[in-house]
Amino acid sequence: MRVLQSVLVLIFLGAGITVAPAQDCLTRGSGDLGVIIERAAGSVVVVDTSARARLFQIDGLGDLSHASVVFSPDERYAYVFGRDGGLSKLDLLCGRLVKRIIQAGNSIGGAISQDGNLIAVSNYTPGGVKVFDAVSLAQIADLPAISDDGHASKVVGLVDAPGQRFVFTLYDAGQIRIVDMKNPKSPQVRVFKNIGQQPYDALITPDGRYYIAGLFGEDGLALLDLWQPDAGVQRILANYGRGKEKLPVYKMPHLEGWATAGRYVFLPAVGQHEVLVVDRATWKETGRVAVHGQPVFVVARPDGRQVWVNFAHPRNDTVQVIDTKSMKIVHTMQPGKGVMHMEFKPRGEEIWLSVRDADQVHVYDTDSFQRMARLAADKPSGIFFTARAHKTGL
């Protein structure tokens, strides 16, 4: 009997070491969940946007000083791309890390394929893109970004595109590349050279048609129509800073697909206190909005009626709202120092802002601009909601 008891105890203990207790996992929908990056602590907070509450904190995710996130199609898993080359797969319902690999030395972002089966990461060191299986994180492909001079470029602006493709930009070499991953064992790469000086980021329009890379080394942007790749890359908004001295850029702007509002695309001017407005029928500038500082993120509310803007250091305590009907600023607010990122709920009635220096995330009503809630978060930066799972480019 003693022996049997000992054996049973050992069996139960053994089971406990390898199997996580089932009661840790929530039985609920994940459509209104999100994650917040705690950049200094290397942790991620899972939040419930309906309850406006923290659910879990997942520690030990390495260097998240710059991090971005994509979601699996079932909105169950978040893939976190960390600065240190870490790729972490998180289970949002169980609030835990499922799998983590270190796939590079220095990394800036990533994307998930159209069918949700592949995860691509854009790396600074070694410069290039690596592709992984979304379930196991096994490496599927390695695409070094080597240009004609034999050097590897930092890769930026990595997005997914229709047709099981990824599109990305080579910062040092000034190239855009499309990779077709329909046959994962045989990636088909197409290269576009001389797209402009120091492209620093890129976005893809929500319909997955236009890829736009912002340029740092010259005024203008590079546009690629994925429906007509043979037409090549076109320069748009050339010389938009003409005649004006460029201000020192203390933080690079970021381009996200949510810059599109109806027929317009709203883009940050580099080195100016302006948001540029482009008509996507003609790709010509239709105007600009003078703003409080140098824009970092320019994000349209899902209905396209507002565009929210945050700013670079030292003016990162302020957020402004542009009304797209009048193209005027209708609200200016100071949530606190270090507003890092902004994320709308999928139908746009609320927006979440990370206020780094206050160690808080704020929730605002986008009609009344009233603050609805504040959540504690350690040096929060990026905020990402699961609705991104169904959006090309996000």
Place this chain on the structure above:
Amino acid sequence: MTFAKVCLLTIGLALFSGMTVADEPDAERRGELLYLLKHDCGSCHGMTRQGGLGPSLLPEALAKKSDATLFATIMEGRPGTPMPGWRELLSEQEVRWLVQAMRRGDGLVVLAPSQGDRL
């Protein structure tokens, strides 16, 4: 003024200034500068200073560069690259202090242990 009086005056001034090294930002400002270095310089250089869009700012990476080079890079930036000049936001005294702080590795982030590879 006699030599003795000069000495007394100097000591007096040193005591008055709270025994800080002459020509250095005060303690509160030093804290602000380290925060700037971590979070705002860290946007491009990484919060661990290992580099990102910009190069590493770790002591070993800076060892081969002169103080004058580092000072000029921070004050004026590097034209043709994303490194801006900080002249409008930082004083010369503050930049000199930052250069030494980076060489010493002051305020370097110790990352929480990561979960490594996990199945």
